[in-house]
Every structure is written in C-alpha cells, then in structure tokens.
Amino acid sequence: MAAHYFPYIAGVVVLGVLVLFHEWGHFIVAKRCGVRVDVFSIGFGPRLWGVKRGDTDYRISALPLGGYVRMAGDNPVAERTGAAYEFLSRPRWQRFLIAIAGPVMNIVVAFAIFWGIYAFASEPYVPPTVGEVMAGTPAESAGLKPGDIIISISGKTVSTSAASVDAIRGSAGHALEFVIQREGKEIRLVITPALKKLPNDQSMWMIGATIASQERRPREGIVAAAKDAALQTVDASKQIGGVFAGLFSGRVSVHDLAGPVGIMQLSGQAAKSGPMTLLALTAIISLNLGLLNLLPIPILDGGHVLMLVIEGALGRDLSVAVKERFVQVGLIFLLGVFAFVMYSDILRVVQNHGH
Template sequence: MLKTVVSFIVVLGLLVFIHELGHFLFAKRAGILVREFAIGFGPKIFTRKRGETTYSVRLLPLGGYVRMAGEDPEVLEVKTGTLVYASQTSEGKIDHLYFYEPIGLDRELMVGRIVEIDWEKELFVCLETEDEQEVRYDLHPTAILHVDSKNEMQIAPWDRQFGSKTSGQKAMTIFAGPLFNLVLTVLLFILYTSLTGVEYRLPVQLIQPNSPAQQAGILPGDEIQGVSGKKVDTYDMLRYELLESGGKEVILKVKRGDQLLDIPVTPQKIGDGYIIGATFNQNQMLRDATLLESIQSGFKATYNWSVVLFEGFGKLITGQVSIKSLGGPVQIGEVTGKVADAGILPLVRWAALLSLNLAIFNLLPIPALDGSRLVFIGLEAVRGKPISPNKESMVHFVGFALLMMLMLVVTYNDIMKLLPS
C-alpha cells in the first residue's frame, strides 16, 4: 500500500510539475509576474519564496497551478485615510508600504494617511503627512504592500499582468503546459525504447488450444501484420484493435513464409479486453534500437496513443463508451502501484501514457481547462477585445464545479470496482 501511494505521488507530482513548469517559463518569458508556483491543492506543507515567486507544495497531490498577476481579479481594498508606514529607495521611490505599524525594522519609515493610490497604471501614492501636507510619491515597480505581519503582496503594474499581453503571448503561456507534457511523453517513450529495444514485428510463438486463433487456422511462426486494414507492428496496437472490434469478426493480415494471408478471426472477450489466444516470441519482437530509431519510436508512440485517446474521448462524448468505464485518482493510483511492482521500465511507459493523457485532456475545450482558456483567447483575437472577465470567470467557475462532480463520479466508480462483489 505504501509503495502504491509513494509511486502515485512521485509519478503524478512529476507530471504536474512539468505541466506547470511550461506555464511558468512562458509566463516569465512574456514578462508576467508569477505570484505562486504550486504543486498540489489545499493547505501548504512547504513554502519558499525566491525572487518574485512563492514556491509551494500543498497537501492534496492532485494537480497544481501557476498563479499569474491579473489572471484573476486581485482585490485589496484601501480606504482613503488609512494610516500607513512607508520606506523609500535611494531614488525616493516607495518600495515597502505597511498597513500596520511594523516593529524592529532597520530602515527609516515615514508615516502618512492615504489620499490616493494607484499601483497598476500610474504607480504612485499620495500621502497626507503629519503636518497635513499632501505629498505624492512614486511607487517602485516591485513595491511590496504589507497587509499585516503575515501577508504581503508585490504590486503588479499593468505591463506585468496577464491581461496586458498580446493574444499570442497569452496563448503560448496557456498552451505551454500541455506542450511540456507532450514533450515529456516523447522523451519518456524515447527512454523506454532505448532501454528495451524497438518493437517491430509480431511473430506468433504459441497458439492456445480451442482459442479463436486456433479455430481460424493461425500457426506458430506466423507473423501478424495488420487488423482489418490497419497496420499493427506492436502488441499494444494489436490489443487496441481487438478491443475496438467489440468482439466482432476482424480480418488479420498474416505473413506465412512468402505468403500474405487474410484470415478472419472472432476475438474472445476476457475481462475488459478481447484476445485471439496467441502468444508472441518476445525475443523476436524486439531488437536493439539506434538513437534515431529510439527518437522515431518516441514520436510514433506518442502519435499512435494520441489517436487512441482522441477516439476514446469521441466515443465518450457520443455515448459509445459509458462514464462508468472512466478511471479516476483511485484507479490511477492502484494501476501505478501495480506497474511500479513490475519494475522501472513499465513505470516509465505508464508515466508516458499518463503525461499524454494530461496533455490531451487539458487541451479539450472544457471550461476551467487550458483548452477552454485558449478558446477565449482565440475569441479575443478575432473580436479585437477580450471577453468580459466576469463572464469568463463564471464559465470557468461552472466548468470547475462540473469537473468536480465528474471527479466524484469516477472516484465512486473506482471505489465500487475495488469492493468485493
């Protein structure tokens, strides 16, 4: 159990970190102030501030986020007449503004009451001094507002906010998360192929008695090359095409010596999948991969599995696949534990598939996901002006609520699958 939990946290943590790293790096590249880089949700269990950004690890390891200035409304109400304490740089600009009386500071502070303040556009604060004079001071672009002894906020001038950037910069910042997961997927598949070899053929070694393969006349030594017109050269692709058949007859393209045969076979349902009752010679399925072949295999596996996932999402939307078939965190954790028990190589492959799932799922135009945010940015580019922030926030809020409901449903499905029947 402990190994399952640790494996799940490590794998999911890696995938989330890479995803959020994409958002983070492209936000910084666009000049956006990143307030927090978080792994997980809920209460903080680790936090450290470096430069402008707070890096945190939170209790629930089920996601993460990069909080960018201006992405959501930043509300800090400052009333006229509020007593504040301020420090200045050598150029006379205010770099720290305290909304309480700080104790034990080694810098000189001036005191005044706020008459007017603008920390987004004009960057100034007008203070009424003790002798009732109104004095205007410039705010430093990185000035810190100290709300109380535990909470502070760096100001975000308009040019450092998400909303000030071009549609292209915003789109790349959002798209970078799924993009980084796609890159990670390719790299993990490249690593897997370089360590295991390249799978390039499906030579039959044994035929199970009374199996569909035996009844169809498939023999040891045959090589399966296709299923119903689709080329297959890996065991995963064969399994997928058999699953797609739903138990209906398929035509196997079989090489026997110098002959190419079309052999009809009706797969047999076993558990959640379908088989034909043939086992394959592992030694003859694989050969050592060159660096170029490993790279090609990484891209090819990513493409093939992307097609599979998109087809799966399509069937879910059209009702061909029941929502009961979806797996959530519990099932992912269980499978991750089993894969970890099988060794590091199966875990690398499983991590690649999870990373691809995360990338593609996030690109779907579902409210609260990256795909939906890209749709809004696209509409902004077409209209020449952004959608109302309130309307967009409402769409994402409703979408997030629906996603949480979906998560509850699939988690319930997971638990019911684990319970004895």
C-alpha cells in the first residue's frame, strides 16, 4: 500500500520544497525592502498548522498545490494606511525586485542542483534501459517492459540510449530485432517502429518507449562544474521556452503539459531510479516553475512585473479598476488552463492503471 502512494509522496515533497524556495525568495527580498509580511504559506486554503514569529504567520495549508506570501498593503482594492511597511507604499523598483525574487530563486536552485550533480556525483555506467512503455504502441505489442536492458538491435550492439534511438529512427519502418536482458535472461523481441508526427510538423520513427542510459562520468572541479551547470541551466531554459512558445503558437497542445498530479508521478518514478535522477528532475521542475512564473500573465509574478513596467512607462500607477480587470482576466485564464491540465493528468493516471 505504501509503495502505491510513494510517487505522490515524493511529488508532494519535491513541489513543497520548490514552493518553499520560491516563496522564500519573495519573503526575504520583501523583508529587506522593509515590507511587513503577514503570512508565509506552503499550500492554499485552510490553515492546517503554523507558528507565528514576529509579524509573520508561517503556515502549512490544506491544498499542497503551491504557496503564497501575503504582504501588508499588497491588495490594491483593500484599504491602505499609507504606512511605509506596506507593499504598495514602497518604490516601484523595490516592488519589481520583490515580484521577480521568487522566480529568480527557482532558477538559482536549479543551477545549484546542477552544480552539485556535476561537482560531487560520480555516476557509474548504466546500459540502455527501458523506462516507460506507452500503451497501444509497438513496444507494448512486442512485449517490451520497463526495466528491460537493451543489448543489441538487429545484430548491432548498443551501449547508450543515443545509439538505441538512432537505430530506431533510422529503421525506415522496418522490423528490428531487439536482444534484451530481463531478470538475468536474454530475450529476443521483434519490434516494428511506427511513424509519429511531432508538434513541429516533422515525423519520426518511434517504438513508444523511453530509453535511458548513463555514461561513466567522473567528478568535476568546482569551477568546471559551475560552467557546465550554467550551460545546462541555459540549455534547459531554451527548451522550456520553446515549449511555452509552442503553446502560444499552437504547435504544442495544453494536453501535453503535466500538472501537479503528473509532476508527482514523474517524481515518484525518478525517486525509484535513484537520487541523482530525482535531483536532476527537481532541477528541471524548479526551472519550469521559475520560468512559468515569469510569463507576463496576470496573477503570475510576470504579470505583476508587466504592470510595474507599464506604470513605469506611464509615470503613474494604474487605476484600481484597471488592475482588478487585469487580475480577473488572468485568473480566469489560469483557472481554465489548470483545470484542463488537471483533467489530462487524471485521465493519464486512469488510462495507465487500466493498462
């Protein structure tokens, strides 16, 4: 029973830690700017547990789907006293720093995790191993299973996941003979790749299974590790940015996104694969969280930044009515996207359990 809930427990922990860092970024910069913070919450909804220190109520709330920092005077609709410790009383540049501090903290956390992996983790060689096998695909039909180790494809020995993928993509749809190792025994499977259309209007031969491997990698020096971590952070950011751009251009469907439930499942699978895999996934999720919050959409941190930029260009604050409408539009949009992604997550879970 415990094993059944393990993916969700791992996911809650990963999301909770990343939300903690995100909100801590807002919190620490707000405090440094002289803003009073009334609530620091992990989760939304009713308060389950907490402790008050000074002016701040540090709490854990019922719904572990995010978090928030409530600052004095941060609601443009609520009555303000004009006190210096209120958020809207601070200079515009300080409000800008407070708004971007959360996303920046997530990006820094991602970089720090990558840095630690490169500097301190010496990973042993792992042969190409099957991860997830998608339902209704050639891999499933042929009997390929998660955990199978691929030894050769059509008589050619493969030692990395890249070599395996190259063999599949270069098959031109011809049947491939896989020699795999399962529970110490060698098994031969014949798999015929299927042509799958990609979001960028290209097509690729695939079997419907993820394949991963790890080349032996020695530990790096601190400086070299920092350089590689920076490159990894930039490369991953570009890929995530490409997904966001694809969403707005229609090349990527919202159905393909993973919400909280999907992230929990991925975290559980990564945890089973080992601490390094879980750490790497945590870095990617942190980067996603940071970049997502920088999108110029009302309600998100990027939306607050956009309003501050507009106000700076105009040389005055926007009216309360404009800000209210701005927030309402963003809230409706995000609730719609969130509901659709949650529906897709749950549908995938049900379908996977059905198979």
